[in-house]
Structure formats: C-alpha cells, structure tokens
Amino acid sequence: MKLTWNGEITSVQPRFRLLRSFDQRHHTYLGYAIRVRGRIGERDGEAWFGVGKAAHQKYQFEVGQAARGQAQPVADPRLEPVDYYKVSRLDIEPRANSPDSPPPWYGPAPSIDVYRQRGHRRLAARSYGSRSCSACIWGVRMPVEIILDQWKPDQKRFRYETFCYGPKSCPLYRPGPTRKVPGRRGMTYEEEDWVDIEETSHRGSDD
Ligand code: SF4
Structure with missing residues (x-):
C-alpha cells in the first residue's frame, strides 16, 4: 500500500x-x-524517501523545494537509509530558496559519479545527527551489511555508518572513532585513518 506525502525538502543526499x-x-x-x-x-x-537517478536528473531536488508524491514503506529497513521508496506521482516545485552560505552545502546534489570520484571519509555519528551534516549534500548515512565469514555468507550483521564526501577543510567535520568490523572466530578489523587519507588523497583541502 502506498501512502501520500507532501511538504518541504529538508535534505538531499546520496542513497548508497x-x-x-x-x-x-x-x-x-x-x-x-x-x-x-x-x-x-x-x-x-x-x-x-528514496528516489532514482533519473528522477534527480529531471527534478534537481534541493533543500527548500515543495514536493508531493506517493511512496511505499521499505521492505527491509536494515538495507535502506530511507523510510519509503518506490516513489511515484511526484510533483516538485521547480525553484527552491535554499540558503547559500556553506557549510552545510545545499542546492542540487551532484551526480552519483561525482560522489564516487570524490571518495568519502568517516563522519562521526554525532556530527551527522546535527541538523547541519544530515542536511548537507556531502553527508550520507549508509546501511551496512557485514559478512562475518566469507565461507558462511549467511552469517551477517547490520548497522549504519555515516560518511562525508565534502571538502576536507569543512570546519564542521569530525571523524569520530575508527570503525571496527567483526570477522570470523572473534577477529576484528580496524579501519584506520590511512584508509580515509588514501581514499581522498586526490583532492585538495578545499575541494
Ligand atoms: S562535515 Fe561534511 S557533511 Fe558535514 S557540513 Fe561539512 S561537508 Fe557537509
């Protein structure tokens, strides 16, 4: 069953x-x-609400737009960063009045390829929980599926992690603690700082 919704867009982020x-x-x-x-x-x-690439290309969603549509609750919330998906009957106000004084960054989110090319750094859950990072086009909250043992792929855990694709010089950025990934036989992998440094090494501090 689909529900109807309408209101003002308060954030546009990647859905990864x-x-x-x-x-x-x-x-x-x-x-x-x-x-x-x-x-x-x-x-x-x-x-x-989860929307596809084609819908974003057409409507260029941004903070401040009035929007309405229909949508369906997600089947498995562990695998989705959104509450609803399969959005239809979209009606979007073409122009928004999003403020332009970053950070945070508003305006239409870039293409998926831009996010992929930029790479991300871990972002403290507490920072993401603030209104700024959860509204910024460079913030993201990803559902994470963890395979505990590659020989037993049905043994899984689920959680959420937050990341930032934004400029390395953003004054609001806080990395938070390193991420630990459980593995087989009680082993743990720690994702240290060098992973983020390497992932974003092709960007300057203001890029
Ligand atoms: S830390 Fe990242 S997500 Fe938060 S405001 Fe800065 S660029 Fe945006």
Missing part, C-alpha cells in the same frame, strides 16, 4: 549501501535520499 567483509568493502549505488518535512500519510513529521 555498504557491504563489508573484514577489510574489504563494496558500495551499491541506489540513487538519492530526500528528506521531507510535512504531511506523511496520516501524520505530521519528517521522513526520508
């Missing part, structure tokens, strides 16, 4: 999923997540 297997990681690029504050079904509040 992360698969971890000890020190290996693999991303799945699902599209974009838009957060809407307004009427969500029968309640007033805020919710995240």
